[in-house]
Amino acid sequence: MPDIVLYAAEVTLNGLMAGVLYALVALGFVLIFKASGIFNYAQGVLALFAALTLVGIQKGQVPFAHLINAMTGNHYTNFPWEVPAIVAILLAAAVMVVLAIIIEKVVLKHLVNQAPIILFMATIGMAYFLEGFGDVMWGSDIKTLDVGLPQGINETIDTVTFNMFGYGFFIDNLDIVAAIVAVLLVSALTVFSQYSKQGRALRAVADDHQAALSVGISLRFIWILVWSIAGFVALVAGIMWGSKSGVQFSLSLIALKALPVLMLGGFTSIPGAIVGGLIIGVGEKLFELLIGAPFLGGATENWFAYVLALVFLVFRPQGLFGEKIIERV
Amino acid sequence: MFYREAGDFKTSYREDSQTFPIKFDRLRYYAVLVVAFGIVPLFINDYWANAVAVPFLIYAIAAIGLNILVGYAGQVSLGTGGFMAVGAYAVYKLMTAFPDVNIFFHVIIAGFITAAVGVIFGLPSLRIKGFYLAVATLAAQFFLVWLFNKVPWFYNYSASGQINAPERTVFGVFVTGAQTSAMAKYMFCLVMLTLVALVARNLTRGTVGRKWMAIRDMDIAAEIIGVNPLTTKLSAFAVSSFFIGIAGALFFAVYLGAAEVGEAFGIQKSFLILFMVIIGGLGSIFGSFAGAAFLVLLPVFLKNVLVGTLGWPTDLAAHIELMIVGGLIVAFLIAEPHGLAQLWRVAKEKLRLWPFPH
Numbered sequence: 052m053p054d055i056v057l058y059a060a061e062v063t064l065n066g067l068m069a070g071v072l073y074a075l076v077a078l079g080f081v082l083i084f085k086a087s088g089i090f091n092y093a094q095g096v097l098a099l100f101a102a103l104t105l106v107g108i109q110k111g112q113v114p115f116a117h118l119i120n121a122m123t124g125n126h127y128t129n130f131p132w133e134v135p136a137i138v139a140i141l142l143a144a145a146v147m148v149v150l151a152i153i154i155e156k157v158v159l160k161h162l163v164n165q166a167p168i169i170l171f172m173a174t175i176g177m178a179y180f181l182e183g184f185g186d187v188m189w190g191s192d193i194k195t196l197d198v199g200l201p202q203g204i205n206e207t208i209d210t211v212t213f214n215m216f217g218y219g220f221f222i223d224n225l226d227i228v229a230a231i232v233a234v235l236l237v238s239a240l241t242v243f244s245q246y247s248k249q250g251r252a253l254r255a256v257a258d259d260h261q262a263a264l265s266v267g268i269s270l271r272f273i274w275i276l277v278w279s280i281a282g283f284v285a286l287v288a289g290i291m292w293g294s295k296s297g298v299q300f301s302l303s304l305i306a307l308k309a310l311p312v313l314m315l316g317g318f319t320s321i322p323g324a325i326v327g328g329l330i331i332g333v334g335e336k337l338f339e340l341l342i343g344a345p346f347l348g349g350a351t352e353n354w355f356a357y358v359l360a361l362v363f364l365v366f367r368p369q370g371l372f373g374e375k376i377i378e379r380v
Numbered sequence: 381m382f383y384r385e386a387g388d389f390k391t392s393y394r395e396d397s398q399t400f401p402i403k404f405d406r407l408r409y410y411a412v413l414v415v416a417f418g419i420v421p422l423f424i425n426d427y428w429a430n431a432v433a434v435p436f437l438i439y440a441i442a443a444i445g446l447n448i449l450v451g452y453a454g455q456v457s458l459g460t461g462g463f464m465a466v467g468a469y470a471v472y473k474l475m476t477a478f479p480d481v482n483i484f485f486h487v488i489i490a491g492f493i494t495a496a497v498g499v500i501f502g503l504p505s506l507r508i509k510g511f512y513l514a515v516a517t518l519a520a521q522f523f524l525v526w527l528f529n530k531v532p533w534f535y536n537y538s539a540s541g542q543i544n545a546p547e548r549t550v551f552g553v554f555v556t557g558a559q560t561s562a563m564a565k566y567m568f569c570l571v572m573l574t575l576v577a578l579v580a581r582n583l584t585r586g587t588v589g590r591k592w593m594a595i596r597d598m599d600i601a602a603e604i605i606g607v608n609p610l611t612t613k614l615s616a617f618a619v620s621s622f623f624i625g626i627a628g629a630l631f632f633a634v635y636l637g638a639a640e641v642g643e644a645f646g647i648q649k650s651f652l653i654l655f656m657v658i659i660g661g662l663g664s665i666f667g668s669f670a671g672a673a674f675l676v677l678l679p680v681f682l683k684n685v686l687v688g689t690l691g692w693p694t695d696l697a698a699h700i701e702l703m704i705v706g707g708l709i710v711a712f713l714i715a716e717p718h719g720l721a722q723l724w725r726v727a728k729e730k731l732r733l734w735p736f737p738h
Binding site: 090117118121157158161162165166167168169171172173175176177178179180181182183184186187191307310311313314318347348350351353354357358360361364365368370378379 | 450456504507508509510511512514515516518519522523525526529530531600647651654655658662692693695696699700701702703704705706707708709710713714717
């Protein structure tokens with residue numbers, strides 16, 4: 052087989068894996084958009100905050116150490132203990148639930164019935180706040196996140212493909228884990244929304260707010276629930292991205308990468324988020340390999356996803372799986 | 381007591397349709413002009429010009445531009461940083477290619493070039509609406525920044541990839557380059573802002589502005605009563621990008637002097653200007669001024685308090701500043717979703733009856 056085909060195959064596989072990670076972030080967006088019509092820009096920062104909290108708890112950091120030191124002149128850094136990974140993950144999830152409750156009580160409650168753009172702006176304000184808050188609470192240095200996930204090249208795939216094609220594929224173990232986790236997460240969410248009482252209420256709210264209210268579903272409880280779930284999804288995404296490239300500010304920028312995924316898949320469709328993520332992941336990697344790097348000077352990954360989504364939307368404005376847009380006067 | 385129509389008799393159509401129909405408003409407007417043109421330049425120094433006055437003037441131009449698109453025409457755009465970059469690089473290419481032409485015309489032409497780019501990226505707005513459009517404009521943001529980074533022609537093949545503003549004069553006074561005085565920077569930007577605000581104010585209260593608002597309120601209904609969505613949406617993109625291009629040109633040539641595209645015109649800039657528009661008030665020229673002033677002054681104020689007065693380390697202060705800005709934005713949206721302009725309207729209404737409210 053010619054080399055370029057093999058490269059392309061490897062890049063496609065890696066693109067699929069990257070796409071899974073995009074889809075994980077996009078999933079949080081879709082959940083919130085469906086349940087409350089809020090376009091939640093803060094999803095990326097939620098992932099960053101979740102990852103920061105996880106590392107902080109695991110390493111036994113003193114929260115707000117920098118601030119306390121600046122005010123009192125002490126030099127606190129760490130508690131004398133380390134927390135096991137699984138406990139830290141549970142605690143971080145609990146923090147995300149508390150955060151969801153606070154967001155609902157402090158922000159969303161007061162913004163019911165506002166125009167979507169106002170809600171969108173409020174989530175950007177929240178994103179700024181959380182970004183600053185995370186840094187003040189846990190420090191802004193780049194942290195390594197290690198919860199015991201396997202990392203590095205997968206030897207089996209390398210050997211098998213080398214024997215078959217004479218060229219070993221490089222696939223990161225972590226990406227495989229991420230793909231498995233994403234599948235599990237989506238299955239769990241599907242089961243939850245199909246078969247549990249709260250899940251049914253969630254779907255009812257997504258379908259029609261007023262009708263849901265009139266049959267006695269508490270909107271505010273559903274919102275807390277859905278923001279908690281989104282926080283949990285953000286935690287999972289934060290663990291995956293954080294293990295891959297360290298916990299740092301750039302983690303919050305993956306939210307921007309998830310936006311074209313959403314446009315492709317449609318803001319209201321969970322399968323759309325997955326398929327969109329895979330298309331974008333594969334598309335941008337292949338484009339960079341075949342056209343971007345040789346002809347356009349590289350780094351096309353920065354914009355390819357957006358332009359792809361833009362061109363796609365011109366032909367299908369509601370995205371791949373979005374609900375058909377019907378407009379009446 | 382203030383802002384009363386009583387006793388202010390109009391005897392011609394011209395008087396009846398002037399920009400500020402209330403006499404008190406008109407006087408206030410002249411007073412602002414006198415202070416801005418006559419008094420501030422006498423006292424301005426380098427610190428005030430660079431930290432407050434010049435950024436305020438430039439951001440106000442950009443905010444007016446974005447307000448036309450978002451507030452009047454209802455097309456949410458997150459590509460402002462990219463369009464400002466177009467203005468900056470256009471003015472740079474013009475300044476270096478035609479050194480004999482006055483910089484004033486370069487800035488205006490840069491605006492027109494940005495308008496053309498804006499129309500191209502505005503084309504999808506005919507098919508895509510709402511948040512889908514907002515995300516689609518991110519394509520403009522990332523693509524344009526990438527383009528100016530990757531194509532050396534745009535930065536004249538300079539080794540650093542930066543663009544540096546050469547020295548140019550207006551009426552023999554330096555307005556760009558290292559020798560520029562604080563007053564010259566201030567005056568040049570002020571003249572531009574005044575022109576932009578006049579044009580914007582008059583566009584928005586004429587036929588064009590009414591068409592924009594009709595499209596904003598409900599595009600299908602507007603189309604049925606005979607507003608052409610193609611020309612209306614594209615004209616909004618063109619006018620908006622024209623102003624944003626001017627702002628970008630001034631931001632690079634007069635304020636920064638040297639710029640690197642990803643840093644100066646990144647996605648953060650787009651959000652910053654959108655915040656100015658929202659906090660100031662959608663669909664209000666005054667709101668653009670108020671929003672720009674608020675978001676220019678707030679960080680300066682916070683920095684002075686946290687670092688200057690409390691003596692905290694700068695990185696901690698920067699994080700707390702982020703928290704406060706974010707928190708204030710949320711608080712603002714909760715307290716007054718229609719922005720500072722609405723507060724101003726309420727205040728005017730109150731002042732009208734003051735001190736006898738009944």
